[in-house]
Amino acid sequence: MRNPFALLVVLAGTPSFFAQEPAKWSREEIEKRVAEIQAEKRKMPPPGPKFPFTADAARKYQRDYAAWLGLPVEWKDELGFTFVLIPPGEFRIGSTKDEPGHSVSGYDETPQQVTLTKPFYLAKHETSVGQFRQFVKANEYRTDIEKTGGGNAHDDKAVWKHRPGTTWLKPGFAGPFELKEEHPVVHVSHTDSRAFCAWLQKNVKTKGVVIELPTEAQWEWACRAGSGERYWWGKDEDTTGKVANVGERSLKKVQPDWPRTVMNMDDGHAFLAPVGSYQANAFGLHDMLGNVWEFCSTHYGLYPKEPATDPGDLDPKRGFAVRGGGWSNIAADVRCGSRNADPPHFGHSNLGFRVAILLPVP
Numbered sequence: 555m556r557n558p559f560a561l562l563v564v565l566a567g568t569p570s571f572f573a574q575e576p577a578k579w580s581r582e583e584i585e586k587r588v589a590e591i592q593a594e595k596r597k598m599p600p601p602g603p604k605f606p607f608t609a610d611a612a613r614k615y616q617r618d619y620a621a622w623l624g625l626p627v628e629w630k631d632e633l634g635f636t637f638v639l640i641p642p643g644e645f646r647i648g649s650t651k652d653e654p655g656h657s658v659s660g661y662d663e664t665p666q667q668v669t670l671t672k673p674f675y676l677a678k679h680e681t682s683v684g685q686f687r688q689f690v691k692a693n694e695y696r697t698d699i700e701k702t703g704g705g706n707a708h709d710d711k712a713v714w715k716h717r718p719g720t721t722w723l724k725p726g727f728a729g730p731f732e733l734k735e736e737h738p739v740v741h742v743s744h745t746d747s748r749a750f751c752a753w754l755q756k757n758v759k760t761k762g763v764v765i766e767l768p769t770e771a772q773w774e775w776a777c778r779a780g781s782g783e784r785y786w787w788g789k790d791e792d793t794t795g796k797v798a799n800v801g802e803r804s805l806k807k808v809q810p811d812w813p814r815t816v817m818n819m820d821d822g823h824a825f826l827a828p829v830g831s832y833q834a835n836a837f838g839l840h841d842m843l844g845n846v847w848e849f850c851s852t853h854y855g856l857y858p859k860e861p862a863t864d865p866g867d868l869d870p871k872r873g874f875a876v877r878g879g880g881w882s883n884i885a886a887d888v889r890c891g892s893r894n895a896d897p898p899h900f901g902h903s904n905l906g907f908r909v910a911i912l913l914p915v916p
């Protein structure tokens with residue numbers, strides 16, 4: 555090629571080009587920049603689009619907000635985590651009564667107006683087995699499920715129950731499955747997830763930078779990426795098999811006695827899929843819906859009627875919120891508004907977590 559830059563220009567015009575190459579920032583550099591931002595006199599941030607907004611508006615707002623902060627939209631840390639900047643904003647959490655699947659599992663989804671005032675980084679993927687392995691090695695950590703002799707999984711008749719011997723290394727699926735480092739970690743409890751975040755937090759030097767699970771409100775805002783519909787991709791159930799790993803024909807194929815309905819399509823994975831196997835939402839996050847349910851930092855509870863700013867815990871007597879549905883679930887459980895809750899030491903073969911970095915800016 556006569557002009558070697560021509561290819562770069564062509565590639566740079568492709569939206570996915572930069573998305574595939576996270577910026578070369580280290581965690582130290584991110585923290586250093588956060589400390590600088592705190593010391594600066596900041597002008598007004600770019601205004602957020604009015605919710606609901608399109609995928610294009612979400613991407614533009616995310617880019618503009620990152621540029622305003624002088625931080626990357628995406629970067630990769632030493633442990634192989636890619637983080638994506640989620641700008642702050644205002645949205646409607648929950649779903650309306652006429653939404654098919656609304657509160658189908660008995661959990662409240664009454665809509666509430668929510669404002670998030672701070673940007674944060676959210677892991678582009680669910681935490682993987684490989685990442686969790688590094689944590690276990692570094693801390694000689696034993697999970698809650700290892701201590702209690704097993705988590706919940708389906709038996710060979712697909713009955714969901716406590717299964718002795720299942721762990722994060724032996725998920726116990728009732729069909730052929732080979733666990734890889736790229737699969738999302740399961741059979742980890744809320745307590746284990748928090749211990750993992752606390753381990754990452756040890757390296758943080760900048761005051762106010764907190765590595766945590768996302769709150770339920772942060773999770774749903776990030777999942778929607780502007781969508782006010784049932785799913786981040788729109789109002790219709792998936793029929794392509796390309797956007798989320800759910801319970802569908804490939805599950806029934808390897809497990810003919812599966813007692814529950816599956817979706818009438820093929821997404822190529824009966825159980826866990828390697829993280830990032832499906833399309834990302836407009837903010838660049840993979841598997842927010844499907845693959846595994848994800849623990850949030852906050853307790854489940856009824857959404858208050860009044861609008862809330864940076865909402866936290868709801869009902870401390872209830873379990874911790876888990877979100878997004880997973881490989882065994884069907885359309886109604888894998889909506890942006892779907893909720894569930896689990897106690898702090900419980901884990902199962904369809905539940906993992908995703909890490910957030912909370913930023914004390916602007």
Ligand SMILES: [Ca+2]
Nearest residue numbers: 799800821823
């Ligand atoms: Ca599937």
Ligand SMILES: [Ca+2]
Nearest residue numbers: 841842844846
């Ligand atoms: Ca998920």
